[in-house]
Amino acid sequence: MTYPRVASFKTAEAFRRYLRDIGVGFDLDDALESAPASPLAQAIDVEGVRVGNRFCVLPMEGWDGTRDGGPSDLTRRRWRHFGVSGAKLIWGGEAVAVRHDGRANPNQLMLTPATQSGIACLRNDLVAAHRERFGANADGDLYIGLQLTHSGRYARPVEKMRSEPLAAYQHPFLDRRFPDGIRLISDEDLDRLVDQFVAAARLAWDAGFAFVDVKHCHGYLGHELLSARDRSGRYGGCFENRTRFLRSVVDGIRANVPRLAVGVRLSAVDTVPFSKDANGVGVAETSPAGYRWAFGLLDDRMDAALTDARELLALLERLGVRWVCVTAGSPYYNPHVQRPALFPPSDGYTPPEDPTLGVARHIDATAQLKAAFPSLVIVGSGYSYLQDWLPHVAQQSVRRGLTDFVGLGRMVLAYPDLPADVLEGRALQRKRICRTFSDCTTAPRLGLVSGCYPLDPMYLHHPDAERLKALKKEP
Numbered sequence: 001m002t003y004p005r006v007a008s009f010k011t012a013e014a015f016r017r018y019l020r021d022i023g024v025g026f027d028l029d030d031a032l033e034s035a036p037a038s039p040l041a042q043a044i045d046v047e048g049v050r051v052g053n054r055f056c057v058l059p060m061e062g063w064d065g066t067r068d069g070g071p072s073d074l075t076r077r078r079w080r081h082f083g084v085s086g087a088k089l090i091w092g093g094e095a096v097a098v099r100h101d102g103r104a105n106p107n108q109l110m111l112t113p114a115t116q117s118g119i120a121c122l123r124n125d126l127v128a129a130h131r132e133r134f135g136a137n138a139d140g141d142l143y144i145g146l147q148l149t150h151s152g153r154y155a156r157p158v159e160k161m162r163s164e165p166l167a168a169y170q171h172p173f174l175d176r177r178f179p180d181g182i183r184l185i186s187d188e189d190l191d192r193l194v195d196q197f198v199a200a201a202r203l204a205w206d207a208g209f210a211f212v213d214v215k216h217c218h219g220y221l222g223h224e225l226l227s228a229r230d231r232s233g234r235y236g237g238c239f240e241n242r243t244r245f246l247r248s249v250v251d252g253i254r255a256n257v258p259r260l261a262v263g264v265r266l267s268a269v270d271t272v273p274f275s276k277d278a279n280g281v282g283v284a285e286t287s288p289a290g291y292r293w294a295f296g297l298l299d300d301r302m303d304a305a306l307t308d309a310r311e312l313l314a315l316l317e318r319l320g321v322r323w324v325c326v327t328a329g330s331p332y333y334n335p336h337v338q339r340p341a342l343f344p345p346s347d348g349y350t351p352p353e354d355p356t357l358g359v360a361r362h363i364d365a366t367a368q369l370k371a372a373f374p375s376l377v378i379v380g381s382g383y384s385y386l387q388d389w390l391p392h393v394a395q396q397s398v399r400r401g402l403t404d405f406v407g408l409g410r411m412v413l414a415y416p417d418l419p420a421d422v423l424e425g426r427a428l429q430r431k432r433i434c435r436t437f438s439d440c441t442t443a444p445r446l447g448l449v450s451g452c453y454p455l456d457p458m459y460l461h462h463p464d465a466e467r468l469k470a471l472k473k474e475p
């Protein structure tokens with residue numbers, strides 16, 4: 001299966017024609033505007049907080065922390081890059097575990113009293129880099145949060161290659177991926193975890209973060225609880241029980257850290273799990289008909305799939321949570337949904353669709369949720385596959401109010417200061433544009449640090465680059 005390269009569309013009109021041909025609904029602006037006129041340069045004011053423009057850096061972990069959960073030089077470098085990007089919203093930095101058994105890998109950051117000062121330094125380094133690049137007072141409208149997580153089913157706290165899944169419920173399809181079995185987290189342990197999230201939120205506030213993201217996406221524990229329809233007890237079954245964890249964490253933060261804002265990153269839609277067919281192409285493992293283990297199951301209608309997310313966002317509105325980052329699926333069981341790419345990661349599959357359709361799904365879900373909840377501040381994800389045309393789509397999406405912020409993930413690893421180039425009216429540096437080679441996902445799947453090996457000169461010459469090349473050649 002081959003799809004045209006995005007770089008082959010030499011004009012906005014040519015790309016637009018292609019979008020029409022494949023039947024996607026989003027559009028792009030023909031010309032980019034720079035600051036101060038650009039829609040992307042407009043500040044947004046929310047409950048006394050000013051965020052200086054509409055670019056957001058999405059959370060991106062590097063599998064490069066220390067064994068005790070503190071940052072390394074590589075972590076610090078990544079956060080400095082976030083600071084020089086020019087984006088004014090930093091959504092979470094990267095996933096930070098609230099306790100040891102919730103780490104997705106032994107090098108994931110973990111927020112404890114022992115690591116707090118190191119994690120505070122990440123934020124300080126980001127701010128310093130932002131000031132150096134944009135001026136001494138430039139951080140007045142920079143809004144920085146920390147993403148808090150428990151990796152649940154995808155925990156690997158001790159060894160990079162050994163899963164120690166702590167799942168919300170028995171899953172008839174995903175459990176097969178864990179030959180040694182899964183453990184279910186008990187209600188009492190979830191009660192404890194609520195307290196541990198609240199304690200971590202306190203540490204985040206004391207470290208200088210303005211908000212925390214109570215992560216509910218990508219198949220990790222918070223997200224899995226949302227679809228725990230078959231779980232018995234206080235955290236499963238009805239909507240009220242499936243959101244008990246989220247509500248309790250938000251209430252706990254309100255009671256104990258009242259000035260800390262709360263955001264939620266949500267996989268708003270999901271699919272059945274995908275795996276490789278005999279030709280290496282992604283194929284659904286089962287039919288969506290009767291599938292009850294997803295939150296926001298996509299069959300064919302986006303509007304219907306968003307029923308779950310609308311119920312959740314209504315709840316968040318009632319809880320006074322204003323900040324929502326919309327994402328989709330999981331990198332583990334439907335990577336083409338979560339991070340559309342032309343080249344699959346090592347544990348993925350050849351995309352079963354033009355990745356542009358994956359981007360369109362993100363844009364559509366985000367726009368429908370923004371329209372339904374105009375008072376929420378909405379961040380969209382999944383734009384990196386747009387490559388050369390990302391800024392043109394971003395500008396139009398914000399101009400038309402389809403999203404409040406355009407979140408950037410992989411593009412920031414390859415080309416951190418793309419937002420600054422756009423806002424300052426410079427032409428894009430084409431050699432730095434992320435081409436979705438997926439090495440940033442493949443490397444950690446093979447036990448190496450994550451980064452942009454093809455385009456970031458530092459990773460190109462990192463010792464792990466040779467190992468990555470060798471491991472990719474292995475059958």
Ligand SMILES: Cc1cc2nc3c(=O)[nH]c(=O)nc-3n(C[C@H](O)[C@H](O)[C@H](O)COP(=O)(O)O)c2cc1C
Nearest residue numbers: 058059060061094095339382383384408409410440
């Ligand atoms: C290497 C890598 C690390 C990531 N780490 C996180 C993370 O820590 N937390 C999170 O919510 N998403 C994480 N993501 C997902 C991104 O935030 C983003 O949703 C995804 O890459 C799609 O956006 P993009 O098209 O701009 O890359 C990660 C993605 C990659 C490629």
